[in-house]
Amino acid sequence: MTESIRVSNAKGLYLEGIRDGKMAEALEKYTGDRYTQRSTGVRDGKEGFIEFFTPFLERNPVRDIQVVRTIEDGRFVFCHVYQSLNNGEAQWVTGDIFDTDDEGRIVEHWDVIAEYKWPTVSGRTMVDGPTGIEDLDQTKANKALVQDFAEKVLIDGRTDLAPNYISAGQYDQHNPETGDGLEGLAKHLKEVMRSGQAAQYVKIHRLLGEGNFVVIYSHVKQGGDDWAFFDLFRLKGGKIVEHWDIQEKIGPKETWRNSGKF
CATH class of the missing domain: 3.10.450.50 (Nuclear Transport Factor 2; Chain: A,)
Structure with a gap:
C-alpha cells in the first residue's frame, strides 16, 4: 500500500527531524505556514520545536525511533511510536495526532507519551501486534x-x-x-x-x-x-x-x- 503524502510528512518530521536530528530541514519540508503545538512542554511554532529538541538531541545521541502504526482520517494522521534512547537507557511509547493543510503539510500537533513498561500482565508489549490496515x-x-x-x-x-x-x-x-x-x-x-x-x-x-x-x-x-x-x-x-x-x-x-x- 503506497504511503500518502500526509502519512509521509508525519513520519518524516518524526524520523528525519528527531531520530536523524535534522530539525530545520524537516520542519521546512513537512510543516505548513503555522505549527500549533499541544505538547505542553513545547512552545508554538518551528522555533519552539527547535528550542525543545536541541537539548533533547544533545542528551540523547543514540535514538532508535520506530513509527509502528499510522491511521489516516481525512486531514488527520495518528502515529503510534516506540522510542529507545541511548541504547535503552530510556524507552517511551508515544501517540501523536497531526493536523495537516490542503497540501498535506503539518499545521498542528497533539501527543501523549508514557514510559515503556516490561514485563506486562498479558505478556504482550505496549506496541507489538498487527500493524496493517484492512477492511x-x-x-x-x-x-x-x-x-x-x-x-x-x-x-x-x-x-x-x-x-x-x-x-x-x-x-x-x-x-x-x-x-x-x-x-x-x-x-x-x-x-x-x-x-x-x-x-x-x-x-x-x-x-x-x-x-x-x-x-x-x-x-x-x-x-x-x-x-x-x-x-x-x-x-x-x-x-x-x-x-x-x-x-x-x-x-x-x-x-x-x-x-x-x-
Missing part, C-alpha cells in the same frame, strides 16, 4: 461502534455493556497492567476501583479511524488528577479484538508553554 469498507461502521463504546462504557461507566462491543472470543491486551480477554478487563477494573485509581473519562476530544483501526484521544480524571489518554482499538467482524493505550498525567497549567493539551 477499509468498514471504516465508518468501526468508528461508529467505538464512538458508542466510548460514550456508553467509558464516559457513562456502563461496564456491563462491554460485551456488546468487545469480542468474547478474542481481546488481546497491551495495557501493561491488564490481562487478555473480557476476564482480564473485569479483573483490572475491580483492582483499580479498590485502589481509588479508576479512570473516569470526561470527554473524547478526537476519534480517528481507518479500516480496522480506530483511536480515541480523551481527557480522563484519575486519582483526582487530569490525564490525557490515547486508546487504540483493532476491530474484526464488528467487535473490538485488540487494545493499546498511552496515558500521560497533565502537569499544572503554570508549566504549560502553549494553550494546552487538547
Whole structure:
C-alpha cells in the first residue's frame, strides 16, 4: 500500500527531524505556514520545536525511533511510536495526532507519551501486534461502534455493556497492567476501583479511524488528577479484538508553554 503524502510528512518530521536530528530541514519540508503545538512542554511554532529538541538531541545521541502504526482520517494522521534512547537507557511509547493543510503539510500537533513498561500482565508489549490496515469498507461502521463504546462504557461507566462491543472470543491486551480477554478487563477494573485509581473519562476530544483501526484521544480524571489518554482499538467482524493505550498525567497549567493539551 503506497504511503500518502500526509502519512509521509508525519513520519518524516518524526524520523528525519528527531531520530536523524535534522530539525530545520524537516520542519521546512513537512510543516505548513503555522505549527500549533499541544505538547505542553513545547512552545508554538518551528522555533519552539527547535528550542525543545536541541537539548533533547544533545542528551540523547543514540535514538532508535520506530513509527509502528499510522491511521489516516481525512486531514488527520495518528502515529503510534516506540522510542529507545541511548541504547535503552530510556524507552517511551508515544501517540501523536497531526493536523495537516490542503497540501498535506503539518499545521498542528497533539501527543501523549508514557514510559515503556516490561514485563506486562498479558505478556504482550505496549506496541507489538498487527500493524496493517484492512477492511477499509468498514471504516465508518468501526468508528461508529467505538464512538458508542466510548460514550456508553467509558464516559457513562456502563461496564456491563462491554460485551456488546468487545469480542468474547478474542481481546488481546497491551495495557501493561491488564490481562487478555473480557476476564482480564473485569479483573483490572475491580483492582483499580479498590485502589481509588479508576479512570473516569470526561470527554473524547478526537476519534480517528481507518479500516480496522480506530483511536480515541480523551481527557480522563484519575486519582483526582487530569490525564490525557490515547486508546487504540483493532476491530474484526464488528467487535473490538485488540487494545493499546498511552496515558500521560497533565502537569499544572503554570508549566504549560502553549494553550494546552487538547
